[in-house]
Amino acid sequence: MWPTYKENEEKQKNGFLVDAQEMILVLARIAIISTVITILLITYLITRLTYANLFPIILQKGIEFLGPIFVKFGQWISTRWDVFPRDICDTLSQLQRNATPHSWLYTEHLLEATYGPSWQNLFVKFDGKEPIGSGCCAQVYKAWIDQNATWESQISHFADTKVLNGSDKLASASPRTRNLQTIAVKILHPGIEGQLKRDIAIMRGFCKCVTYFIPKLHWLSFTDCIDEFARIMENQVDMRLEASNLVKFSANFSKRNDIVFPYPYTHLTRRRILVESFHEGAPISDYLEYDDAILQRRLAKIGITMVFQMIFKDNFIHCDLHPGNILVEKTIAKASLFNTFWRVITSDYAEHDSRLIILDCGLVVSLNERCRQNLRDVFYSVLTRNVNVSTVMSELFSAMINHRVKQDGSFSSVILSMLVIEGLGRCLDPKIDIFTEILPYVFSSVMYNK
Known part of the structure; x- marks a missing residue:
């Protein structure tokens, strides 16, 4: 009709x-x-x-x-x-990690609206009503899940947030058969989608006004950068996409023991709630003034090579690598004949085995081939001129203005991420040789491109 x-x-x-x-x-x-x-x-x-x-x-x-x-x-x-x-x-x-959190009352309401009135049969216990960390978009709780609790109806891996009907109830296991697993529960802040939408509209209007009065800035593609930023920020407020990113990052770094990404429970993840494995560690910022130079040097090298792999090998780049999203898990190095021998012949022997735990994988970009070629050219310049990455980036943006070269918005996101991790690496180890670390990635990328 x-x-x-x-x-x-x-x-x-x-x-x-x-x-x-x-x-x-x-x-x-x-x-x-x-x-x-x-x-x-x-x-x-x-x-x-x-x-x-x-x-x-x-x-x-x-x-x-x-x-x-x-x-x-x-x-x-x-x-x-x-x-x-x-x-x-x-x-x-x-x-x-310590932005102002929302109330436990909202968290409890969202859990009930998402998993039904029997949600406590699944999430058996929370480690208090205060989150262990709170960022710009969400906050995280430490909790324990009963892996023997089952749904009486099928759960799709990426079902949308909805109130469960009468037939969708959690069946709790008996206390004797409970199988508890420590997890992290990430809850989106209330009202964040609308606020993001309005702020991005304001930023877009502001950039258009600036480029209108200063035409030279048009070639920096501010509006494209805002559009790209809007896209990745919108992705960050959908926890199902972050769960998917975690799966892909884990696959990309599966052969490295020094990088770990949380494991997502995709069958329990919803648009506003992410359930993932819990990892204990200290923020990498705690090691900036640490008294173990060897450990600092190792952490800086792990972080720098991680970003180079994301850019040049995987083309799947984490764009939110501030220190709050990087934890350090430190364990005592195992005693072995090899470790004893290595300790004797090198001054860089570390008493601890350390690995980085990478969190908050909602902001992710991939570059098109033109942008990847531009990045190869940038880092080739870094290699041949022996200067800081930040110096080359400043010259690059100046050249883009002078020669009126437009760049893709995702390119700026990757550059910003690179500057953050370079600054962090140099704070950990001012003498880090970025040129040595970048050489195999740039060389292999150029050879593959040919």
């Missing part, structure tokens, strides 16, 4: 009301952002001569108040000790 004229008119009216409401929310958001930024600028001018140590704390609170996109930028700033003041970096590093 065709819709009547009144039905069409009603739909148009509802659509207009929704658009008008969204416009009001965007304008209100612009007013809030402008007000907070103005307050931060005034605070900086007031405190820089008197109470300078207060400004980093006020800046952190302001960034948290503004929401996930600003928290993401704050996380990036906190990794660049070589660019920003150390007190600001140290304070903003709290945003990596």
Whole structure:
């Protein structure tokens, strides 16, 4: 049956009301952002001569108040000790794992809405009502799952979030047959999708205004970068995609014992909830001022080679590698004849076996062939000129403006990730030889391309 004229008119009216409401929310958001930024600028001018140590704390609170996109930028700033003041970096590093969490009441409500009123038969115990970590988009709890608990109806691997009906109940195993497994439960913050959508619309409008008044910046593809950033941020708020990324990363690094990715329980993961294996470790930032130079050198090498493998070999790149998403698992090296011999002949012998645990794999990009070729050229320049990656990147962006060369948005995401991990690597080991580490990856990539 065709819709009547009144039905069409009603739909148009509802659509207009929704658009008008969204416009009001965007304008209100612009007013809030402008007000907070103005307050931060005034605070900086007031405190820089008197109470300078207060400004980093006020800046952190302001960034948290503004929401996930600003928290993401704050996380990036906190990794660049070589660019920003150390007190600001140290304070903003709290945003990596200790951003303001949402309430346990919301978490409990979401668990019940997703898994039904019997969800506690599956998630037997939570390690308190406070999360063990909270980032810009979600927070993580340590919990225990009963692997013997079963669904009375089939669970699809990537079913959408929905309230279970009467036939979808959890059957709990008896206490004697419970098989408990420690897991991590990642819960998306409430209302984050709408806020991301509005903030990205504001950023896109701001970039268009800037490029209109400064035409040279058009060649940096700011709007393309925003579109790419919007895509990967939208992916980050869908936990099913992060679970899929974890599976692929685990396969890519299956032959390396020094890199670990959590294992996702895909049959329990939903759009707003990710269930994955739990891994104990300390944030890599704890090792920046560690007294074991050999261990620091090893961690820096693992991190640098990991990113090079993602870029040049796998073309599947984690774009959110701030220190809060990198844990260090340290164990005592096993006693063996080989280890004893190695300890005698080398000064780089480590008393501990260490590996990196990589978390928060929602922000992922892959490059097209043109961008990969550009990256090969960039790192070839690094090899031949013996300079820092950040120096070459600065020259690259200047050349793009001067010669009016547009670049794909994902290229900028990879460059940003590379700068973060290079800064982290040099903080761990200022003498790290990036050229030696990059050579086999660039060489193999060039040979494969030929």
